[in-house]
Amino acid sequence: MELSKTAYVILGMLSLGRVTGYDIKSLVDVSTRFFWAASYGQIYPELAKLEELGLVRGDRDDEDGRRRKRYQLTPAGRRALRQWLTSPEPLHIELRHEGLLKFFFSDALEPEERLEQVRRMRAAHEGIAAKLRSIEAAAEEPTNSGEKTCPRLTLEWGIEHHDSIVESCREMERRLDAVPAKAGR
Amino acid sequence: MELSKTAYVILGMLSLGRVTGYDIKSLVDVSTRFFWAASYGQIYPELAKLEELGLVRGDRDDEDGRRRKRYQLTPAGRRALRQWLTSPEPLHIELRHEGLLKFFFSDALEPEERLEQVRRMRAAHEGIAAKLRSIEAAAEEPTNSGEKTCPRLTLEWGIEHHDSIVESCREMERRLDAVPAKAGR
DNA sequence: CTGATCATGTAATTCGTTACATGATTCC
DNA sequence: GGAATCATGTAACGAATTACATGATCAG
Numbered sequence: 061m062e063l064s065k066t067a068y069v070i071l072g073m074l075s076l077g078r079v080t081g082y083d084i085k086s087l088v089d090v091s092t093r094f095f096w097a098a099s100y101g102q103i104y105p106e107l108a109k110l111e112e113l114g115l116v117r118g119d120r121d122d123e124d125g126r127r128r129k130r131y132q133l134t135p136a137g138r139r140a141l142r143q144w145l146t147s148p149e150p151l152h153i154e155l156r157h158e159g160l161l162k163f164f165f166s167d168a169l170e171p172e173e174r175l176e177q178v179r180r181m182r183a184a185h186e187g188i189a190a191k192l193r194s195i196e197a198a199a200e201e202p203t204n205s206g207e208k209t210c211p212r213l214t215l216e217w218g219i220e221h222h223d224s225i226v227e228s229c230r231e232m233e234r235r236l237d238a239v240p241a242k243a244g245r
Numbered sequence: 246m247e248l249s250k251t252a253y254v255i256l257g258m259l260s261l262g263r264v265t266g267y268d269i270k271s272l273v274d275v276s277t278r279f280f281w282a283a284s285y286g287q288i289y290p291e292l293a294k295l296e297e298l299g300l301v302r303g304d305r306d307d308e309d310g311r312r313r314k315r316y317q318l319t320p321a322g323r324r325a326l327r328q329w330l331t332s333p334e335p336l337h338i339e340l341r342h343e344g345l346l347k348f349f350f351s352d353a354l355e356p357e358e359r360l361e362q363v364r365r366m367r368a369a370h371e372g373i374a375a376k377l378r379s380i381e382a383a384a385e386e387p388t389n390s391g392e393k394t395c396p397r398l399t400l401e402w403g404i405e406h407h408d409s410i411v412e413s414c415r416e417m418e419r420r421l422d423a424v425p426a427k428a429g430r
Numbered sequence: 431c432t433g434a435t436c437a438t439g440t441a442a443t444t445c446g447t448t449a450c451a452t453g454a455t456t457c458c
Numbered sequence: 459g460g461a462a463t464c465a466t467g468t469a470a471c472g473a474a475t476t477a478c479a480t481g482a483t484c485a486g
Contacts, residue, residue: 155340
């Protein structure tokens with residue numbers, strides 16, 4: 061693979077329409093951010109690089125006084141995106157979860173302290189699930205046909221996923237609560 | 246927070262016993278790696294830094310001809326670890342999942358291509374679950390008491406978690422398979 | 431008129447991986 | 459004897475965040 065994953069985030073976003081760097085960031089923040097984040101510090105330089113490579117084309121669009129540059133995919137860019145989407149390369153999958161990390165090392169804590177941390181972890185996932193639901197609510201329903209789009213399916217997936225983690229936390233809480241705090245050990 | 250999360254991985258590992266930098270890396274690779282990775286390039290410099298801060302102490306242990314340095318927590322290190330473990334700071338939770346990213350942008354693909362990518366994603370999680378099970382099998386059972394340790398609970402959690410994702414993939418596959426490949430649209 | 435949003439970019443810094451270099455010991 | 463493992467470290471590079479700087483327009 062030659063391009064960074066973030067480059068594909070950009071190409072992917074451009075496949076959805078003609079947008080600015082600012083738009084890309086806004087879109088990322090309500091969608092891929094939950095499984096692939098990107099910041100301005102990456103997006104603008106990457107757009108310039110992709111333009112040099114001939115994968116995107118940016119056109120000034122200042123008519124209304126706003127200085128901006130809208131980007132779109134070139135045929136080569138469309139090809140590059142498609143190739144990545146269908147490539148059999150091993151998938152980059154990476155998780156950084158401070159809650160699990162803490163729990164892993166929690167043997168030395170008091171039972172109540174450990175329990176409290178699992179509750180915090182649950183709260184974090186409840187927060188993410190709530191965020192996802194608010195995004196779902198904000199997106200207009202696809203009234204056109206019965207078929208759901210991939211972005212929507214991904215969103216529903218995410219909600220289910222975090223709900224399921226919340227359930228796992230609850231189960232763990234019950235389990236840890238069953239261990240007597242001061243019983244003979 | 247002053248210390249990096251990786252510093253806490255190290256402190257946590259040292260709370261389990263007196264080990265070398267090499268040992269820490271080996272331990273990480275069969276445990277926290279699945280929710281918090283760390284490389285040699287981080288571990289050795291971080292150990293040096295933690296020693297300067299007085300949170301760990303390294304002692305040469307070359308008796309058997311092997312040049313090595315075993316580290317242990319100082320009381321200050323133990324306090325720092327404990328403080329982090331019980332702190333109410335927001336948890337760093339971050340996912341980078343190329344499979345979901347691809348799926349998100351897959352609307353333009355042919356149904357069979359899309360389906361194939363979900364299968365690849367499932368295969369990836371099946372692989373992780375298998376790895377976790379092999380780690381579980383390699384770890385000796387805690388015959389001493391009925392209570393399970395946090396590392397073991399975390400491992401079981403991980404297995405359940407990836408199994409559940411595998412199930413979600415299968416469900417998605419059924420769903421996508423139901424969409425006729427060439428029907429009127 | 432003021433704060434929010436639109437819009438683009440850069441610089442500094444941190445974080446983390448990979449590859450390299452080195453050498454001893456243990457297992458087969 | 460040779461490969462795998464133990465063991466420590468560094469250098470180069472790449473990826474990503476954060477903060478900063480700037481300025482226009484829009485909504486109230």
